[in-house]
Amino acid sequence: MHIAITGAAGFLGQRLVRQLVKRGELDGRAIRRLTLIDQVEPPAPDAGAIEIVSRALDITTPGGLDSVLAERPDVIHHLAAVVSSAAEADLDLGMKVNFDATRSLLEGCRRHGLAETRLVMASSVAAYGGELPEVLDDMTAVQPQNSYGTQKAMCELLINDYSRRGLVDGRVLRLPTIVIRPGRPNAAASSFASSILREPLSGEEAICPVPLDQELFVLSPSRVIEALILAAEVPGEALGAFRALMLPGITVSVAEMLDTLREVAGDEAVARVRHEPDERIRSLVASWPARFDTARADRLGFRRDADFGEIVDAYLAERS
Amino acid sequence: MHIAITGAAGFLGQRLVRQLVKRGELDGRAIRRLTLIDQVEPPAPDAGAIEIVSRALDITTPGGLDSVLAERPDVIHHLAAVVSSAAEADLDLGMKVNFDATRSLLEGCRRHGLAETRLVMASSVAAYGGELPEVLDDMTAVQPQNSYGTQKAMCELLINDYSRRGLVDGRVLRLPTIVIRPGRPNAAASSFASSILREPLSGEEAICPVPLDQELFVLSPSRVIEALILAAEVPGEALGAFRALMLPGITVSVAEMLDTLREVAGDEAVARVRHEPDERIRSLVASWPARFDTARADRLGFRRDADFGEIVDAYLAERS
Numbered sequence: 001m002h003i004a005i006t007g008a009a010g011f012l013g014q015r016l017v018r019q020l021v022k023r024g025e026l027d028g029r030a031i032r033r034l035t036l037i038d039q040v041e042p043p044a045p046d047a048g049a050i051e052i053v054s055r056a057l058d059i060t061t062p063g064g065l066d067s068v069l070a071e072r073p074d075v076i077h078h079l080a081a082v083v084s085s086a087a088e089a090d091l092d093l094g095m096k097v098n099f100d101a102t103r104s105l106l107e108g109c110r111r112h113g114l115a116e117t118r119l120v121m122a123s124s125v126a127a128y129g130g131e132l133p134e135v136l137d138d139m140t141a142v143q144p145q146n147s148y149g150t151q152k153a154m155c156e157l158l159i160n161d162y163s164r165r166g167l168v169d170g171r172v173l174r175l176p177t178i179v180i181r182p183g184r185p186n187a188a189a190s191s192f193a194s195s196i197l198r199e200p201l202s203g204e205e206a207i208c209p210v211p212l213d214q215e216l217f218v219l220s221p222s223r224v225i226e227a228l229i230l231a232a233e234v235p236g237e238a239l240g241a242f243r244a245l246m247l248p249g250i251t252v253s254v255a256e257m258l259d260t261l262r263e264v265a266g267d268e269a270v271a272r273v274r275h276e277p278d279e280r281i282r283s284l285v286a287s288w289p290a291r292f293d294t295a296r297a298d299r300l301g302f303r304r305d306a307d308f309g310e311i312v313d314a315y316l317a318e319r320s
Numbered sequence: 321m322h323i324a325i326t327g328a329a330g331f332l333g334q335r336l337v338r339q340l341v342k343r344g345e346l347d348g349r350a351i352r353r354l355t356l357i358d359q360v361e362p363p364a365p366d367a368g369a370i371e372i373v374s375r376a377l378d379i380t381t382p383g384g385l386d387s388v389l390a391e392r393p394d395v396i397h398h399l400a401a402v403v404s405s406a407a408e409a410d411l412d413l414g415m416k417v418n419f420d421a422t423r424s425l426l427e428g429c430r431r432h433g434l435a436e437t438r439l440v441m442a443s444s445v446a447a448y449g450g451e452l453p454e455v456l457d458d459m460t461a462v463q464p465q466n467s468y469g470t471q472k473a474m475c476e477l478l479i480n481d482y483s484r485r486g487l488v489d490g491r492v493l494r495l496p497t498i499v500i501r502p503g504r505p506n507a508a509a510s511s512f513a514s515s516i517l518r519e520p521l522s523g524e525e526a527i528c529p530v531p532l533d534q535e536l537f538v539l540s541p542s543r544v545i546e547a548l549i550l551a552a553e554v555p556g557e558a559l560g561a562f563r564a565l566m567l568p569g570i571t572v573s574v575a576e577m578l579d580t581l582r583e584v585a586g587d588e589a590v591a592r593v594r595h596e597p598d599e600r601i602r603s604l605v606a607s608w609p610a611r612f613d614t615a616r617a618d619r620l621g622f623r624r625d626a627d628f629g630e631i632v633d634a635y636l637a638e639r640s
Contacts (some may be wrong), residue, residue: 158470
């Protein structure tokens, strides 16, 4: 089993690599090789019997992945992407990295006859937008209100069509908001969702720009990694008529997140969260759907966190 | 008012040109110029005071429309496309004509600063597919099961994003099955829908490959042309959060179509329809949605035919 990972130097990429090394197998077959691809050579963990090859490759050059595709990987985890704020700030960059590079990857699979290769792409809840129903399901229209979501939705359609035509065996996961991300606050509108837990748990202050009753649809990093692996294991036909699906998550309000923080770290931790309403962030976050019926993904075995307490506990266990 | 039309030599293009010449105005402004674009110079009708320029241009060459865009048309009707059977037979051709050419057109509008230009693209009911609900509405997911529908759905997303970013003022109409098309039977799976009326009305035989209870969602050619004109007249904001919408149509079964034929032309006309079940066509046509709640389009003033009798009467009036 040879698995290639684009965006392997990123947060999810590095976690996926570590988890694959720890498991040593995928879909019942021993992992022999991992090819880690990013703009710079991705760090490679000590992997015992698994051969790890780190490559600095430009996925935006047509054919840029040919040397990897020629080795006929069994699975490709395509995680490389320009994040939503960057795609919004620079349409050309977003189209080039998020859309054109995915199309080139699909064409590469076609050219190399990789009909059996399981291509797993990460899409996002940001693909949804517009006048949405109270609860979304697998048949809710994708009407993105940002360029990142647009580019991801176009990739979903293309991966579905290439899969339907038997040119590759694609699967796309729409990821919920991932919490708790490690690191520092950043420019992403969703940054606060990790920050209001992570910083107080480290004795630092955090800013909450949205009202307490704002709901979010969230999933922990370890569940996302589990999902990326399961997505490469389920039979393509099991996905039904469309190769993209929304991952299960849990719906939590900011108030519930802070209640959990209180249970875990007391009133003094909650007091470290300053409430500074930010209308731009509030309206953006309010436009994200927070309630989903993910029946199809549930049936396929994708799992949500039990509750927000489990997400915080897992974060603390990893940090220690 | 300067209107440019791609695919102007086609069935819809030629009808649109004639109707625009007949009206002489669009959105309350006199039409001064029509630029007709196709692979070969489109035929131009006698147009009185309206200047008609016919151009043979290759829209698949990036910048191929620059000479037209430099004249800053107020409206572009983008009808050029490779039909569904051709797009299914040749993925590269479909991507090039249906998707890349549309993207080039959007980029051309961006480069020429045509933020106010109203770009109207024809999409299709073929964008829908998969496990659909009984009645579709504006929030039903687009999960195409053919490359034509995939390419059109990708264009919808891109036009929506370019419009949201203020780079062009786009609108996309998903067309129902158009009946009664003039001409002869062709390779399209929907060909029978026109043929089982058109041929018997001319005293010829026709073949019906689907069961009598098969339903279709149909619209007459003249209503489609009305819709293409109205789409250029409605304010972009009126379309709401997504720039593509399904046009109203009427749901008719093959039995109802033949009942109408009987009323108009008698039993001997109906007897000219031979029933020769074709499993390939049957299963394809059965996958097309036939029932829509088009509330948004209805509110915007798009109109369906009153009933199937009106469609047949209009065809006979035009033919005579």
